[in-house]
Amino acid sequence: xxxxxxxxxxxxxxxxxxxxxxxxxxxxxxxxxxxxxxxxxxxxxxxxxxxxxxxxxxxxxxxxxxxxxxxxxxxxxxxxxxxxxxxxxxxxxxxxxxxxxxxxxxxxxxxxxxxxxxxxxxxxxxxxxxxxxxxxxxxxxxxxxxxxxxxxxxxxxxxxxxxxxxxxxxxxxxxxxxxxxxxxxxxxxxxxxxxxxxxxxxxxxxxxxxxxxxxxxxxxxxxxxxxxxxxxxxxx
Amino acid sequence: xxxxxxxxxxxxxxxxxxxxxxxxxxxxxxxxxxxxxxxxxxxxxxxxxxxxxxxxxxxxxxxxxxxxxxxxxxxxxxxxxxxxxxxxxxxxxxxxxxxxxxxxxxxxxxxxxxxxxxxxxxxxxxxxxxxxxxxxxxxxxxxxxxxxxxxxxxxxxxxxxxxxxxxxxxxxxxxxxxxxxxxxxxxxxxxxxxxxxxxxxxxxxxxxxxxxxxxxxxxxxxxxxxxxxxxxxxxxxxxxxxxxxxxxxxxxxxxxxxxxx
Ligand SMILES: Nc1ncnc2c1ncn2[C@@H]1O[C@H](COP(=O)(O)OP(=O)(O)OP(=O)(O)O)[C@@H](O)[C@H]1O
Ligand SMILES: [Mg+2]
Numbered sequence: 001x002x003x004x005x006x007x008x009x010x011x012x013x014x015x016x017x018x019x020x021x022x023x024x025x026x027x028x029x030x031x032x033x034x035x036x037x038x039x040x041x042x043x044x045x046x047x048x049x050x051x052x053x054x055x056x057x058x059x060x061x062x063x064x065x066x067x068x069x070x071x072x073x074x075x076x077x078x079x080x081x082x083x084x085x086x087x088x089x090x091x092x093x094x095x096x097x098x099x100x101x102x103x104x105x106x107x108x109x110x111x112x113x114x115x116x117x118x119x120x121x122x123x124x125x126x127x128x129x130x131x132x133x134x135x136x137x138x139x140x141x142x143x144x145x146x147x148x149x150x151x152x153x154x155x156x157x158x159x160x161x162x163x164x165x166x167x168x169x170x171x172x173x174x175x176x177x178x179x180x181x182x183x184x185x186x187x188x189x190x191x192x193x194x195x196x197x198x199x200x201x202x203x204x205x206x207x208x209x210x211x212x213x214x215x216x217x218x219x220x221x222x223x224x225x226x227x228x229x230x231x232x233x234x235x236x
Numbered sequence: 237x238x239x240x241x242x243x244x245x246x247x248x249x250x251x252x253x254x255x256x257x258x259x260x261x262x263x264x265x266x267x268x269x270x271x272x273x274x275x276x277x278x279x280x281x282x283x284x285x286x287x288x289x290x291x292x293x294x295x296x297x298x299x300x301x302x303x304x305x306x307x308x309x310x311x312x313x314x315x316x317x318x319x320x321x322x323x324x325x326x327x328x329x330x331x332x333x334x335x336x337x338x339x340x341x342x343x344x345x346x347x348x349x350x351x352x353x354x355x356x357x358x359x360x361x362x363x364x365x366x367x368x369x370x371x372x373x374x375x376x377x378x379x380x381x382x383x384x385x386x387x388x389x390x391x392x393x394x395x396x397x398x399x400x401x402x403x404x405x406x407x408x409x410x411x412x413x414x415x416x417x418x419x420x421x422x423x424x425x426x427x428x429x430x431x432x433x434x435x436x437x438x439x440x441x442x443x444x445x446x447x448x449x450x451x452x453x454x455x456x457x458x459x460x461x462x463x464x465x466x467x468x469x470x471x472x473x474x475x476x477x478x479x480x481x482x483x484x485x486x487x488x489x490x491x492x493x494x495x496x497x
Contacts, residue, residue, distance in 0.1 A: 232376065
């Protein structure tokens with residue numbers, strides 16, 4: 001059903017038709033799969049890079065001015081690329097790893113690669129929030145740098161890290177919709193194929209509902225977990 | 237008396253915005269083993285910098301710092317971490333770890349020092365009892381009052397049975413009653429374990445209450461040092477005179493109002 005020949009109300013009604021939704025479960029699964037795997041890859045690499053940025057900061061645990069400046073510059077360059085271009089750039093990389101440049105797994109590489117620099121910056125800004133006094137106290141106790149990172153820096157900033165991760169997962173989700181156009185499947189693929197190419201706006205609407213629900217869920221869970229941690233620590 | 241801390245000709249210059257700022261300008265200081273030694277000075281005099289140089293949280297430019305016969309400034313990095321287990325530090329804003337419970341905060345230095353697991357529990361219990369926190373071991377610092385937080389800070393500083401404690405404005409964020417309790421606790425620790433304490437403060441009463449000897453720090457130099465009573469009665473430096481004046485004013489106020497610390 002299209003908005004071109006039906007009323008908005010009719011399209012909305014049609015978008016709730018179980019027949020449409022039956023066809024959507026598969027793509028929903030694909031979207032969830034892509035979001036989860038890309039987010040996990042982003043989490044691992046983003047955390048590592050974010051921690052390295054934080055400790056090599058001129059005021060950090062192991063100040064390395066040149067390395068900090070250069071990596072900061074590289075990250076800013078990567079971040080200034082539009083996501084669409086990032087996906088195109090990642091095509092050869094995906095081919096190198098999976099032997100083909102399209103499909104879900106190939107797009108996961110592109111999504112993760114594009115979100116890692118952003119997430120690394122978010123991790124850095126969370127870690128920089130720690131009160132310097134806590135690091136000093138840990139140093140005065142005789143902790144080495146590894147214990148300071150693992151036992152003080154990360155746990156103390158955990159609520160903020162979780163909030164940052166939540167925001168980043170949502171941006172991964174929105175990228176999976178974009179990657180749908182490059183053969184990754186998922187909700188984005190459906191939205192483009194039916195909504196844009198065939199003017200089936202009822203299906204487009206259904207995709208929009210799903211994305212809204214997913215974003216709400218992710219944000220809700222993130223908020224809940226980080227709030228719960230703050231509550232446990234009696235900080236709110 | 238055996239000297240425990242001996243600082244000789246210590247210099248430190250910062251370069252904020254590229255301009256040199258002499259913060260420690262030839263510090264000479266001797267603290268005896270087992271005493272509570274006070275350092276008083278106005279804001280910006282360099283007190284915290286001096287404290288931080290002693291356990292090398294801050295680098296020094298030149299001079300020497302001997303602590304129990306060890307030349308701190310010459311220690312290699314690894315040895316320095318071990319040496320720090322023998323130096324407790326207490327801070328004005330406590331610097332407790334919010335992610336840990338009180339128990340975990342107190343246990344942390346023991347874990348870092350590699351104390352066997354079985355002993356940790358016992359030591360934490362014992363220390364918590366000494367500082368009066370047995371009821372609060374499962375709480376997080378966020379649930380504690382300022383005085384209780386500083387008790388955790390003290391417990392964390394003494395749990396490894398250090399020889400020396402640096403207290404940088406430990407009571408400056410506390411109300412008068414709580415200040416007295418915390419000072420009493422420090423006194424008790426000093427007496428019970430013979431721990432040498434360096435008390436850095438800008439509070440006259442705190443020094444008068446628990447220190448035997450003191451030094452006045454003024455623009456990066458020790459302008460006078462000696463018995464607390466002598467300095468209050470017969471000050472020889474600008475800061476000393478000012479403090480003595482304030483002190484006399486306070487005393488006369490106490491007489492008229494009957495107030496304490
Ligand atoms: N890392 C730093 N970089 C530049 N300047 C510094 C640094 N740390 C301290 N200073 C400066 O050194 C001087 C002494 O600071 P310090 O913290 O030792 O004073 P303080 O006596 O402890 O004062 P307060 O009573 O306010 O705590 C101040 O002018 C301060 O601005
Ligand atoms: Mg200070």
